[in-house]
Amino acid sequence: MRVLLLFLVLGLSAPAHSDLSKTIAALSAKINTQPSAELYYQRALEYRALREKNHTLEDLRQALKLDPGFQEAQFALAEELGKSDEALRLAVQLANGPGKTQTTYRSILLLIRIHRLREEYPEALEICQRLAEKTRNRQQDDSELDLLHAEILLDLKRPAEATTVLRNAWKRTGSIVARNNWIDAALTAEQTEETLPLIEHELQTSRLRSSWLIRRARALLVLKQARAARADLHSALLEINSRLNPRQPDLTLVSDRGLIHALMGNPGLAKRDLATLQKSFLPPSSYRLLNDQLDRSR
Amino acid sequence: MKIPSLLLFGTLLLPAAPPSDFVRQPYLQLATDSSISIVWRTSSEMTPVVRWGSSPDQLTETVPPAQILTRTHPTLGGEAPLFKDAPVSTRQFEATITGLKPLTTYYYGIFDGEKRLTPADPSYHFKTNPVPGTDAPVYFWVVGDSGTGSADQAAVHSAMVAHNEKKSRPLDLYLHVGDMAYTHGTNEQFTDRFFKMYEPTLRHTVCWASMGNHEGHTSKGTTGIGPYYDAYICPTKGEAGGLPSGKEAFYSFDYGKVHFICLDSHDLDRRPTGEMAQWLKADLEKTKAEFLVCFFHHPPYTKGSHDSDREHQLIEMREHIMPILESGGVDLVFTGHSHIYERSMLHDGAYATPSVAEGVILDDGDGDPSGDGAYRKSEGLQPHNGTVSIVTGHGGTRNTRSGSHPLMKRILVEHGSCLITIEGDTILGEMLNSKGEIRDTFAIKKSGTVTHSPIANPWQPEPFRRAQRQPAARSNTASAPPKGAVELIAKNATWSYLADGHPEGEGTAWAAPDYDASAWKSGKAGFGYGDDDDQTVLDMAGKHQSVYLRRIFGLPENAKGKKLGLLISYDDAFIAYLNGQEIHRQGVGKGNGPSAQEITSHEAGGTFQFIPLKLTEGILRPGDLNVLAIEGHNVELKSSDFTLHPALFLSK
Incomplete structure (x- = not known):
């Protein structure tokens, strides 16, 4: 990768392991004879892989007890602690602590995410904007910060600003995810002039068209062409239903289907899909459009 | 120019010994239907020149200097620094040849100014890809968890080379599903355990890689920095077909009518809201290929040295990524991480934890054309029409089995790799062990319209009994010197x-x-x-x-x-x-x-x-x-x- 920044690498030694239980046993034996922060950190990663949260936390804390400046352990602990005060404190400590540029960047991204998890959107946005300003011209091929920045703006119901962030990110990086999120945000902001030709192009060149049919329908609704929008939504629904495994559905398609129902004025069906999504592991931001559309219909 | 196969195999049988001027011998990257990159490393300055042409003795073309990137240690301040663990004197050269004809064999030589470094040997050649969407058979090798530098790794490679010589069938490409440079994926481990081990193949076959957890010790998918990202040139802008990903950690490419997708299962967000899953969904919507192959490191289904019911990366790949792949019509999913060979029946919708076979197996036969017959699927990419999942983490490190995964038809605890042919309407998969024996064969025939109903009580593999394992090595109990020693x-x-x-x-x-x-x-x-x-x-x-x-x-x-x-x-x-x-x-x-x-x-x-x-x-x-x-x-x-x-x- 032709990049200008270097990443801080810790000289961790991990076994060329096979199964995790054996790896944990080997690490435990080493810890018994010669405990070190690195060994506790390694074992924490193995426990994390096994989703054994208490053991993970315990080992990460032990690693930090032996080496309070161990940044990888701090990152891992903060990520594991979710939206707790301790996670926030660790992220602040990392962001303010010594570190190479890339480590600092990563720690600030972590801090923004924790604020967002805590629904502290203004704080998240402020840090995000400062970081975006500071790193302008530096992360040319990285859209991660832009995607996060736009998400927070959408959390704050400011789609027009999200549109600007995402469009710039797409133009700068070429990221197709930034482009598609830009189109979605622009439609939420009722901007169709620039997006509609792109949507038409994608409809002509894509194998699976439902997501683009939904986008065109949203644009057509902005343009008050309800009948054409309904035809697109109907076609999209047919395609999605043909793609869904009813026993184990792809939840991203359930989200799309719920949005179709909401846009077609079928709130009952839309709410049924929303209920499925709310029961799943998906974060609410993944079905934001469906939620917003249902709110609008109320 | 069509190259007589005899000539090509003559070179495979007796490839020239690699010259000593290189730290990493020349290898191929990022092939498209009109371009390719040749990469090599030296331990000192040189004047890089690449000559190429349509026959081994007529290298009539020269890569313009502007198309050769020189990469150096970060302390030297070059435009594209290598990772810092490379020696300061290292030079990595990346030459891009453009304007090539599709599906054509070319020969090349590396020179230091006028001095030729690679021997005048026809094994230094490459073949461009077919134009995406056109009808061309593809034959590829899939290996995982191989980077030990051991005799087992070498045997797996040698078996593949000998098999292909015997069959007079050169590889079109090579997929590596990760853990290619144990134990930390360092610069030195890449050189010794990947580039040296596979050199005779890498000089004429592109390896498309996905990152394993061991490379993840030094390389980060989030930043795209590290020895793994130095070693490979992956498409980020849709150069080889597929949608631009913007990141080398995940990407796609086309070879004729086959669409290949590489994912990073190790250190990126695996949720449907993550950037990788969003890109995957968009890429699947766009492709018009007829066959779909996806590869990544952590297996959604395994009971080998890892357990897909217990470990979070594996669970997340199954719960979050497999639904997107199957609603996009995936045919084959290759993974590693678990040190074993496991090949599934035709399945769909197996996302639950723990995995069960009931209601998710579409065909519980063995898929062997000479056995129960090939699996059947509709032509083209049809959603939820059946997937075959293959764990090929048996490329060179110690193999282990911990159970019988309910989706698996073949479970083999021996070293080996996979050889896949996609031709006409059929995918043919074979597992070649390190002794050169074909130990598993399956096929998927895609024609007409095929509708499957999930089998309520499908065939199940024998429960695994620990007594079947190799005798366990004795272990000891830790003891310490007496106090005051x-x-x-x-x-x-x-x-x-x-x-x-x-x-x-x-x-x-x-x-x-x-x-x-x-x-x-x-x-x-x-x-x-x-x-x-x-x-x-x-x-x-x-x-x-x-x-x-x-x-x-x-x-x-x-x-x-x-x-x-x-x-x-x-x-x-x-x-x-x-x-x-x-x-x-x-x-x-x-x-x-x-x-x-x-x-x-x-x-x-x-x-x-x-x-x-x-x-x-x-x-x-x-x-x-x-x-x-x-x-x-x-x-x-x-x-x-x-x-x-x-x-x-x-x-x-």
Whole structure:
């Protein structure tokens, strides 16, 4: 990768392991004879892989007890602690602590995410904007910060600003995810002039068209062409239903289907899909459009 | 120009020995229907010139200097720095050739100015891809978890080369599903355990890679920085077909009517809201290929050395990514991580944890055209029409089985790799073991419209009983020196060692104080390979079974009346000598040196055992220098690991 920044690498030694239980046993034996922060950190990663949260936390804390400046352990602990005060404190400590540029960047991204998890959107946005300003011209091929920045703006119901962030990110990086999120945000902001030709192009060149049919329908609704929008939504629904495994559905398609129902004025069906999504592991931001559309219909 | 196959295979049979001017021999990257990159490394400056042409003796074209990128150590301030663990003098050259014709073989040579570095040998060639969407068969190799540098890794590679020679079928491409450079994916490990091991193949076949957890120790998918990202040039802008991903960590490319997708299952967000999943969904919507192959490291379905019902990356790939792939019409999913070969029945919708077979198997036959018959699918990419999942983590490291995964039709605990042919309307998959035997065959025939109903109670593999496993190696219990013991030889002490043969001289003369070991190497304890507990990693796997160590030590003035004790971690057996006299043996039945016999398997397991040495009276030389010598033995030549890590203590 032709990049200008270097990443801080810790000289961790991990076994060329096979199964995790054996790896944990080997690490435990080493810890018994010669405990070190690195060994506790390694074992924490193995426990994390096994989703054994208490053991993970315990080992990460032990690693930090032996080496309070161990940044990888701090990152891992903060990520594991979710939206707790301790996670926030660790992220602040990392962001303010010594570190190479890339480590600092990563720690600030972590801090923004924790604020967002805590629904502290203004704080998240402020840090995000400062970081975006500071790193302008530096992360040319990285859209991660832009995607996060736009998400927070959408959390704050400011789609027009999200549109600007995402469009710039797409133009700068070429990221197709930034482009598609830009189109979605622009439609939420009722901007169709620039997006509609792109949507038409994608409809002509894509194998699976439902997501683009939904986008065109949203644009057509902005343009008050309800009948054409309904035809697109109907076609999209047919395609999605043909793609869904009813026993184990792809939840991203359930989200799309719920949005179709909401846009077609079928709130009952839309709410049924929303209920499925709310029961799943998906974060609410993944079905934001469906939620917003249902709110609008109320 | 069409190249006679005989000529190509002549080069495969007897490829020219790689020239010594390179740290990494020339290898191919990022092939498209009109371009390719050639990459190589040297340990010093050179004037990079690449000449190419349509026949081996007519390299009439030269890559313009502007199309050769030179990458250097970050301290030298170049435009595209290498990762910092590369030596400062390293130069990596990346030459891009454009304007090529599709599906055409070209030859190349690397020059330093006018001096030719690669031999005039037709094995230095490449073949461009077919135009995306056009009808062209593809034959590719899939390997995982291979980067040990061991004899097993070499055997898997050799078996593939020999098989292809016999079949007169060159590879079109090569997929690696991760863990290609144990244990940390460092610059040096990449060079030794990937580039050197596969050099004869890499000079004419592009390896498309996905990152494993071991590469993840030094390379980060989030930043795209590290030795893994230095080694590969992956498409980020849709250069080889597929949608631009903007990141080398995940990407797609086309080869004729086949769409390949690589994902990073190790260190990126695997949720549907993550950037990778969003890109995947968009990429699947766009592709108009007729076959779909996805590859990544962590398997959604396995009971090998890892368990997909217990480990979070594996669970997330199954719960979050598989639904997107299957609603997009995926045919094959290749993974590694679990050190085993497991090949599934035709399945769909198997996202639950724990995995069950009921209601998710569409065809419970063996898929073998000469057995139950090929699996059937509709032509083109149809959602939820059936997937075959293959864990191919058996490319060179120790294999393990922990159970029988309910989706699997074939479970084989042996080293090997996969060879896949996609031609016409059929996918043919074969597992070739390291002895050159085809151990599994399956096919998927895609024609017409095929509708499947999930089988309520499908065939199930035999439950796995631990008794079926290889005899477990004995392990030991950790023990420590007594309180107050004085360290005479520290755990990290430097020793003289011999690991590439047996010592000169009669019998155990090498253990005597006056033996001249000046020709031996020096290294810090512990010594070994393959289990990542070694300070001095030995290149003995498959070559040598024994290691000899010597270390001089002095005695403190108050040593009289005290006892010596050995603190040691070992795999598999050893004999210790004090001033030339045997004082302890562990796991060696009889004999010593080259005639050592009845060696018992023993795992170091990261533990140290304290062994009081009882036979030292009259041998120790107070006031003089003493020599502790140890010979270590592996249970067999092809053993996957070895450890000899001694320290010496004096106690009351």
